[in-house]
Amino acid sequence: MDWTSPSGQRVALAIRTAGAWFVALLLFFPILFMVVTSFKTELQAIAVPSVWFFTPTLDNFTHVQERSDYFLYAKNSLITSVLSTVIGLAIAAPAAYSMAFFPTKKTKNLLMWMLSTKMMPAVGALLPIYVMAQTTHLLDTKTALVIVFMLSNLPLMVWMLYSNYKDIPPDILEAARMDGASIAGEFRYVVLPLSMGGLASTGLLCLVLAWNEAFWSLNLTAANAGTLAALIASYSSPEGLFWAKLSAASVLAIAPIVVFGWFSQKQLVQGLTFGAVK
């Protein structure tokens, strides 16, 4: 077949379209299945073969709210992820600025050291952090989670902002300095406006990471400050198959961040690649 002829090109496009849709639906299928299951009764949920046409019910969702107060957990997730991100950015941005525009011989090592703290398995710090949280009475509080999320995302934030600032032409800063701009003025009026995109993508990523964080929220919280990740874990009890309720709880837990992710995927990529992929 001649792929360059008009009819050949049409066939090629049809094959590509079919292939792409097939792969996309295949990868999305588990999520779709879960969303569909959340509207079934428990009996329909475990029916073999799977039921695809049924009268949807909202019982599972009301059950989740009644059994475990979804909104409390959602509120905790929202507060901890937003606060940890905002505070983290406020600490990371000045550091990244300093490293990008006033580099020393040690800057590279400093950056690598920061990244290496991110690579340390959280479980290594679990016992000390647990003990510290206990002695400061921060166990099962949002404060503890905000601090922990912020610190564990801080290295990534510094890295991303650093690579973002590196893209700002130094001449612009030179010019601002010639005009007598102070360091605060330079940051406020030159660097910040030029790096809004980087700041946004860094923030978005850390928001997603904090929202989905499971290790610390499972180990440091209980009924009071639990996040949605902890709520879901409480539905993983082995006894009985409550797929419909589990699905409803899962859908409620991931819906906000998945929808949020759809809208911000372009920004996210820029941040995630440390500006290395243009």
Next chain:
Amino acid sequence: MRSLARLLLVPAVGSLFLWMIVPLVMTIYFSLINYNLMQPGDHPWIGLQNYEFFVTDPSFGTAILNTLLLLGSVIAITVVFGVLIAMLVNEPFPGQGIVRVLLISPFFVMPTVNALLWKHMMMNPIYGVLAQLWRAVGLTPVDWLSDLPLFSVIIMVAWQWLPFAILIFITSLQSMNREQLEAARMDGANYFQQFRFLVLPHLGRSISVVVMIEMIFLLSTFAEISTTTGGGPGDASTNITYLIFKQALLGFDVGVASAGALFAVVMANIVAAFLIRLVGKNMER
């Protein structure tokens, strides 16, 4: 101005330093004493016994192997399929926007949900979707989590990270020089040659980014294991992170868990040193 710039570093570097050093010192201390939560009383100094215990634990070798297998397989799967899928969806076709949204979605699913979703609805040997599929083609359904535990965990983690790789590769492909590709085509380069000599070199940098980020996150895979197999059966799906967790919270042995944690820190640093080379080479271009 320079000293003021130094000052701006203090909050970030200081807090990270504390975040690292305080737990580290405490962990080192715990690792040298006999500290079991189930044995009240003194915590006598026992030197390196905890280390010996952790390293000679029969699960230890398995856990290292599993950690590396998990890391290697997921990276291989996501990079290979990521490149292929990114190339498939790169050129415009009907519904491209929706396809991209569908493809990226698994990345935003939280690990606990990911694990439960696969454990129950996909991999259940009786009611699961995969079992139905197996029966439909006349095969005996597989009891995934009991018979192929590590492979099951690899599937879950790869499902989560494949979208991430796809997204990065799409972004990278879009900046490819079209005229160059066109010229190669004119000169009679076939698809394979175009891929080998133009596309792949162009993707080099983004591949190293994907490898780096996945290494950071996959080294400490936890939720997917704890919510599904619990490291089992036996140690079949226990990685280093989970082994330490088992010692600490299931065995109540703070001393041994701390020794294990220090071991994990050393391992992380070896990987970090490896990464510095990789990143240093590829990101500076």
